[in-house]
Amino acid sequence: MDSTMKELRGGKTVLDLDPKSTVGGGVEDPYGEDRATEDQLVTPWTISVASGYSLLRDPHHNKGLAFTEKERDAHYIRGLLPPVVMSQELQEKKLLHNLRQYQVPLQKYTALMDLAERNERLFYKLLIDNVEELLPIVYTPTVGEACQKYGSIFQRPQGLYISLKEKGKILEVLKNWPERSIQVIVVTDGERILGLGDLGCQGMGIPVGKLALYTALGGVRPSSCLPITIDVGTNNQQLLDNEFYIGLRQRRATGKEYADLLHEFMCAVKQNYGEKVLVQFEDFANHNAFDLLAKYGTTHLVFNDDIQGTAVVVLAGLVSALKLLGGTLGDHKFLFLGAGEAGTGIAELIALEMSNQTKAPVEETRKNIWLVDSKGLIVSSRKDSLQHFKKPWAHEHAPVTTLLDAVKAIKPTVLIGTSGVGGTFTKEVVEAMAEFNEKPLILALSNPTSQSECTAEQAYTWTQGRAIFASGSPFDPVEYNGKVHIPGQSNNAYIFPGLGLGLVISGAIRVQDAMLLAASEALAGQVTKENFDKGMIYPPFTNIRKISAHIAANVAAKAYELGLATRLPRPENLVKYAESCMYTPNYRTYR
Incomplete structure (x- = not known):
């Protein structure tokens, strides 16, 4: 040639x-x-x-x-x-061998990031073919440590950094990015990275990691993905005192200064990339996360993974767990430890799905769901002092101050942890759950592993092997009394790549709750009888691209049904269409 x-x-x-x-x-x-x-x-x-x-x-x-x-x-x-x-296959084999020589996960992370900067297609080939082994490296839990040390391991910039210095010039900054056709932006302000708190500018590891998964798990082209960190300062004194810190050395901007910068950013994104670019908000603090979603949900294609993605993946786990527990969602009682964006987001989606199933108003279905925050059970006598997003969950009940007392008083069938505090599901709490449930469903969702409310081993041991358990970060299988239990991972990576692909292939212009429920339904539908027999409530990650294609098809179908899709005509077979649109990292022949 x-x-x-x-x-x-x-x-x-x-x-x-x-x-x-x-x-x-x-x-x-x-x-x-x-x-x-x-x-x-x-x-x-x-x-x-x-x-x-x-x-x-x-x-x-x-x-x-x-x-x-x-x-x-x-x-x-x-x-x-x-x-x-x-061959690419031999290159992949060599790299995998080299990666396995490292004992420290952070060394594997830096080696993978170096590969992405050297040979993009080989990086994605390696990640796709070895997803279960490498997901904990490029995503939680290792990405959390990478963010904590980002200033020290920083070598080449990835993505765009937009700080207060760029106020009034954000559109120009976006034009400095070499790719013009952007379909997905993941943006953070670094204030609440996983369960690790305010990491300021060093939160960039999260958008970079999330977008790597958009490509590897959802097939969105890497050239159409843009990671962005908005740097408004940090309240983390350790970082401000660290000579290697890469961000602005000032306390966080708040109020009008913060809102104005975010508004300029959102307007510039729409002006530069159009109405169909998906903006995923990631690891914003509670007060800003809810406000941004409410403010831009009606004018932009926006999605908050901590509020909505977590809710979708947990709801899917609950729906599939019903095959093991019996009954409908409405037959169960839910108790949350943690009433922030994840906890209230999950609770609202559960209430919405119950309302869909029973035709009861959502105000009624919320009464099956109870939340505990740092001050105890959220009850109506506390209503005046509660933040606005907690108020719908303030039910009539005497005040209860501890989680253990709340478990004994409410007698939930499902215990869900979104507290960001490790070890809070104590032996007494888990044993109390096992007292009045034959199969207590325990979801310890806080990330990274160190912040998990309890470990898989604790959940199985303290319930004599009767618990159905899933966590946010991965745990190894546990053997108890000769039976091997495989813990589920309620990982947002099941959802957001497929959801994003569905929005892209349909040309959707807004995200609505019905699309989130469609994504949850698609994930729950991918759990097989063989998975259930092992006590699993999520499918194995090895099939993730197939799972993502089904989620994308369900989301796209809902976008067409709601009249929010712009890519017309609608393809006949949306699953096949989604698969045909997925990026594959095989090398191309150059002539």
Whole structure:
């Protein structure tokens, strides 16, 4: 095949791809994902060069030792590589072997991030093919430690940093990003990273990790993903005193200054990328998270993973657990430890689904759900002092100050932890649950592992192996009395990649609760009898791309049904269409 190079303005050259080899290019991408398009030329400074030495240092196009003899001649890299030609599969095998030599998870994390900066397709191939092994490295729990130490391990910037210094210039900053066609933005202000608190600018590890999963698990093209950190300062004194801290050295901006910066950001995003770009809010503190979702939910395509994603994945686990517990959602009583964005978000979605099933008003179905915060059970006598998002959960009951007393008083069938405080499901609490439930359902959802309300081993041991258990971070299988119990992981990674793909392929312009319920239903439907027999309430992660395709199809179907989809006509088979739109990281042939 002839070596052809494409001329751009200024006489520079970009790589031209063999069109027949462009596998899984994604949604409506007539140029092929890796081509420079006319759109990209409007970025003020961009000149794409993809030949010779530059090609080997371009992570989007570099294939390392997998360049063929023909490609090495055609693209001026003869002699710049050792003579061997290695397949992508062999490269993957070598990298996996090297990763397994590291004893410390953070070393594996930095090695994977280095690979992403060197060879993007190989990074995603490795992640997709070894998802169960590598998910805890690129996501929770290791990503939490990476954020804590981000200033020290920071090497090359990933994503966009928008600080108070950029006020009035955010649109210009967005135009500095080289990709023009962005479909998904994950943004954080770093105030509440996992259960680790305010990590300021170092929270960037979260949007980077989430978007890696959007691609690996949901098939959204990496070139259409943009991680953003909004830096308004930090109240973490340790970071402010740390000479290696990479963010603004000031206390957090609040009130009007904060709201104005976020508003400029949201307007600039819509102006630059259009109405169909999904903005996922990630790890914002409670007060801001609820306000942002309420403010922009009617004008932008927005989603908060901590409020909505967590709720969807937990609801899916509850629905599938009913196969083991019996009854309907309305037959069960729920008690939460933690009444922040995760706890109230899950509670509201459960109430909504119960309302859908029973046709009772949501105000009525909420009465089956009780929440405990740092001051005790949320009851009506506390209503005047409660934050607005807690008020719907203030039911008539005498005051109760401890979780143990709340368990004894309410007698829940399901105990859910979203407190961010490790070890709060004590032996006494779990044993109390086991006293009046044959199969107590215990969900210890706080991340990372150190913040989990109890461990899988504790849950099984303290209930004599009767508990159905799931957690936010992964736990190993537990053997109790000769039986192996496989704990579930109520991991948002089951939901947001498929949900995002569904929004993208339908061209949705808003996210509505009905779409969230559709995503939850799709996930619950993927749990097989074989999974249930092992006590599992979630499907194994090895099938995650298939699961994501089903979730995407369900979400897209709901978008079409609600008249919120813009990509017309509607494809006949949405599952097949979702699968055909998924990015695949196999190498392309260059000519």
